Amino acid sequence: MKALVLAALFGLAASCAHAFPHITVTSSEVVQANPLRVKTTFDVDLVGPGGWCWIMLQSKGLWTPASGDTTHFFDCSPPSGWRCERYPGYDVIEFGQEGLPCFGGGEHFAGFSITTNSLAPCVHFIFQTPLLGLDGSYHVDGCLAEDGPTPTRATSWGALKSTYR
Numbered sequence: 216m217k218a219l220v221l222a223a224l225f226g227l228a229a230s231c232a233h234a235f236p237h238i239t240v241t242s243s244e245v246v247q248a249n250p251l252r253v254k255t256t257f258d259v260d261l262v263g264p265g266g267w268c269w270i271m272l273q274s275k276g277l278w279t280p281a282s283g284d285t286t287h288f289f290d291c292s293p294p295s296g297w298r299c300e301r302y303p304g305y306d307v308i309e310f311g312q313e314g315l316p317c318f319g320g321g322e323h324f325a326g327f328s329i330t331t332n333s334l335a336p337c338v339h340f341i342f343q344t345p346l347l348g349l350d351g352s353y354h355v356d357g358c359l360a361e362d363g364p365t366p367t368r369a370t371s372w373g374a375l376k377s378t379y380r
Contacts, residue, residue, distance in 0.1 A: 235353060236261050236342055241325070243334060243361040252289060255336060255359045256328040266319040267353070271341040272329065274306035275356060286336045294326035317345060335360035 237260040244254045259270065274286045291299035291308045300309045308329060312318060329336065335358045342353040 236267075236340075236355075238340070238357065238359070240359050240361045243359075245334075246330065251332050251334075252330055253332070253334055253336070254290075254292075254328055254330045255361075256326065257359055258323065258325045259327065260324075261318070261320045261322050266317050266344070267342040268317040268345050269309055269311035269343050270327075271310075271343060272308045273339040273341070275337045275339050286331055286333045286338065288329055288331055290330035292326075292328040294324055297324075297327075299327075329359075 238257055239260070240255060240257045242254075242256045244256075246252045246254050261267070272288070274288065286306070288301055288306050288308050291301050291310070293299040293310055296313055297310055298313050300311075302308070310327060318324075329338075337356070337358040340353075340355050340357065344352045
């Protein structure tokens with residue numbers, strides 16, 4: 216029981232120290248029908264305090280194997296001022312800013328894209344801190360589906376909806 220309470224407190228402390236990202240899919244386009252290739256474009260919003268140095272995407276099958284998970288990465292495209300690297304054979308994509316090593320809370324980055332073999336690719340996101348995971352890097356699994364759940368931001372329709380739920 217003590218371990219559970221300590222883990223909860225550690226998680227709470229980490230949440231206060233870093234900005235948890237909001238990921239919003241802005242488009243999904245089939246670029247090739249056979250074999251299927253889909254370009255998924257998304258934005259990242261960082262809310263609250265904290266900072267990250269790069270964003271890594273892994274196929275969920277690589278991180279936590281799931282039955283039937285066959286998402287593979289074929290290409291990536293970064294927003295202006297960013298770079299992306301694809302690691303063939305590992306289904307890993309890494310986005311990082313050029314010239315600026317890290318970025319903080321309250322920022323909006325638009326125009327990340329990945330090309331996969333899925334209409335709604337399920338990925339494992341890692342928002343990496345400067346200390347390579349030793350200080351609370353943020354991990355989250357999610358499927359990038361266009362018209363998915365409405366994000367809740369102070370200026371979004373989702374924020375108004377969440378007020379009345």
